Amino acid sequence: GAVVSQHPSWVICKSGTSVKIECRSLDFQATTMFWYRQFPKQSLMLMATSNEGSKATYEQGVEKDKFLINHASLTLSTLTVTSAHPEDSSFYICSAITTGGQETQYFGPGTRLLVL
Amino acid sequence: AQSVTQLDSHVSVSEGTPVLLRCNYSSSYSPSLFWYVQHPNKGLQLLLKYTSAATLVKGINGFEAEFKKSETSFHLTKPSAHMSDAAEYFCVVSDGYGNKLVFGAGTILRVKS
Numbered sequence: 001g002a003v004v005s006q007h008p009s010w011v012i013c014k015s016g017t018s019v020k021i022e023c024r025s026l027d028f029q030a031t032t033m034f035w036y037r038q039f040p041k042q043s044l045m046l047m048a049t050s051n052e053g054s055k056a057t058y059e060q061g062v063e064k065d066k067f068l069i070n071h072a073s074l075t076l077s078t079l080t081v082t083s084a085h086p087e088d089s090s091f092y093i094c095s096a097i098t099t100g101g102q103e104t105q106y107f108g109p110g111t112r113l114l115v116l
Numbered sequence: 117a118q119s120v121t122q123l124d125s126h127v128s129v130s131e132g133t134p135v136l137l138r139c140n141y142s143s144s145y146s147p148s149l150f151w152y153v154q155h156p157n158k159g160l161q162l163l164l165k166y167t168s169a170a171t172l173v174k175g176i177n178g179f180e181a182e183f184k185k186s187e188t189s190f191h192l193t194k195p196s197a198h199m200s201d202a203a204e205y206f207c208v209v210s211d212g213y214g215n216k217l218v219f220g221a222g223t224i225l226r227v228k229s
Binding site: 006056107112 | 150152153157158159160162165206215216217218219220221222
């Protein structure tokens with residue numbers, strides 16, 4: 001149980017375009033999902049916390065207008081990288097916690113974004 | 117604020133020998149601590165977690181970790197390494213409020229045959 005999927009698993013796009021990444025909890029309902037970013041050879045950095053039906057909470061230094069988050073249902077959160085640039089190339093990982101409020105975060109497999 | 121220090125960026129062991137991955141934490145609250153493993157191009161998998169119950173925590177794949185408050189440590193161990201254990205390991209702390217996780221820098225474990 002507690003499986004989280006992400007789509008797509010990798011994406012290549014041109015500079016200036018927007019890219020949408022989906023995060024789904026497959027066998028549980030998630031009131032809260034998290035979006036992380038991982039640069040090569042570095043650890044995960046929390047970008048934002050996404051709560052179903054409300055606005056996301058962004059970490060300091062993360063541009064909310066560039067990284068749009070929508071958590072429209074208890075099983076789906078989306079991250080849209082708007083007007084992507086090469087410096088946005090990274091590994092984006094989402095996680096989710098169950099509606100029971102359990103602390104354990106279940107992570108998706110990640111989405112590798114390359115902006116040319 | 118919480119923080120995590122993983123003392124070794126790389127650890128290399130021979131197959132069948134013990135594994136020790138070191139982690140020290142800093143937290144203003146009574147922390148929850150986790151170890152996650154990440155295989156190349158894969159998502160993170162939870163190995164084990166400590167949430168103020170027993171200080172010796174047993175996880176999957178034979179791993180365990182001991183919470184030592186006096187040393188602010190949460191080292192990960194395994195008696196006998198297997199080739200499939202080669203991966204990157206992250207020590208993680210949570211304050212339990214809002215479930216925000218803070219990740220250590222990671223330790224890459226290499227297992228030699």
